[in-house]
Amino acid sequence: MTRDALSYTEGEEIAGRYRITGVLGRGGFGAVYAGEHLGTEQAVAIKMLSLEESPADSQASERFLREARITARLSHPNTVRVFDVGRADGGPLFLVMELLRGPTLEQLLTRLEEQGRCMSERQAAAVAIPVLQSLGEAHAAGLVHRDLKPANIMLAHVTGSDEPVVKVLDFGCTQTPDSNLTLDGAMLGTPAYMSPEQCRSDPLDGRSDLYALAIVIFRAVTGRLPFDDPSPLSLLYAHAGTPPPDPREVAGRSIDDEFATLLLATLAKQPDDRPSDAHDLRRKFEAIVRRLEAAGADADDVVSGKEAHSGHLGALVTRMMGGMPLAARRADGGPDGHTVPYAPGSGSAPLVAV
Numbered sequence: 346m347t348r349d350a351l352s353y354t355e356g357e358e359i360a361g362r363y364r365i366t367g368v369l370g371r372g373g374f375g376a377v378y379a380g381e382h383l384g385t386e387q388a389v390a391i392k393m394l395s396l397e398e399s400p401a402d403s404q405a406s407e408r409f410l411r412e413a414r415i416t417a418r419l420s421h422p423n424t425v426r427v428f429d430v431g432r433a434d435g436g437p438l439f440l441v442m443e444l445l446r447g448p449t450l451e452q453l454l455t456r457l458e459e460q461g462r463c464m465s466e467r468q469a470a471a472v473a474i475p476v477l478q479s480l481g482e483a484h485a486a487g488l489v490h491r492d493l494k495p496a497n498i499m500l501a502h503v504t505g506s507d508e509p510v511v512k513v514l515d516f517g518c519t520q521t522p523d524s525n526l527t528l529d530g531a532m533l534g535t536p537a538y539m540s541p542e543q544c545r546s547d548p549l550d551g552r553s554d555l556y557a558l559a560i561v562i563f564r565a566v567t568g569r570l571p572f573d574d575p576s577p578l579s580l581l582y583a584h585a586g587t588p589p590p591d592p593r594e595v596a597g598r599s600i601d602d603e604f605a606t607l608l609l610a611t612l613a614k615q616p617d618d619r620p621s622d623a624h625d626l627r628r629k630f631e632a633i634v635r636r637l638e639a640a641g642a643d644a645d646d647v648v649s650g651k652e653a654h655s656g657h658l659g660a661l662v663t664r665m666m667g668g669m670p671l672a673a674r675r676a677d678g679g680p681d682g683h684t685v686p687y688a689p690g691s692g693s694a695p696l697v698a699v
Contacts, residue, residue, distance in 0.1 A: 571589040
């Protein structure tokens, strides 16, 4: 067995190019460290993956390296940048990414749901549109994310701006044109956000990611998932065969008809019945936003106790994260106002999760 990914400490060097400066997260499959490039002193996040010396893990290693190199070619501003990938000397696989600060969409939605609130259509579109811009580049390169969910969407802080930059994280579960959908029979993805074809282990294209994004946006504007069950198997069956509920009927507030219709179309069971690609869906969201803005639609209505917040996305993030501008609270329950760097990776799919 190679050295355990959990065993690295501050000050150690990785592959002669990086120095560890702190720990960002640990889990069963590895760890994510804060680090810096030895030459440029650029701050980075370093994800390390622990694998045994076995045929199955050898396959995982090859897949990780091949697909990470492909993902590193993605350069869209709404995609987390991957700078380097390799194997530490006598140690685990590593992936070097840009170091970001800010909450994930999962953290924001959880905070809203705790208060019985949700995002307005315009705020949800402000997340969906840049996610679709990221996916557009990936899909054009033949990549399918396969694990798009709120935990893999980050609202990253940018110095000098009150608005977050939406970043798509963790392309580590990505399907490339020559990769299999499963690894040793294990289905990759998160059941609550998996497309019908992914649940059936059918071949995937970019429209599978569009379905997952529609689930994300459905939750953002209603405060609930279209399918919610503690049993992963039940969720797979629901995605494969149960019609989704109308968001206008479950939100507890008024939702724009065209917006709701677009969500339902993107949640179609058959890929051919959804918008054709990420660019098509992005244009549809943009058209709805332009119409809402031109009509001066007020997103601050309160209906049946469900409040849809008005204002820009940045103001919503600052307000709902307890006055902590675009920064995540400590996972260990530390004091309010304490911020930590957020590194992509926590809660991701099994192949690259920590």
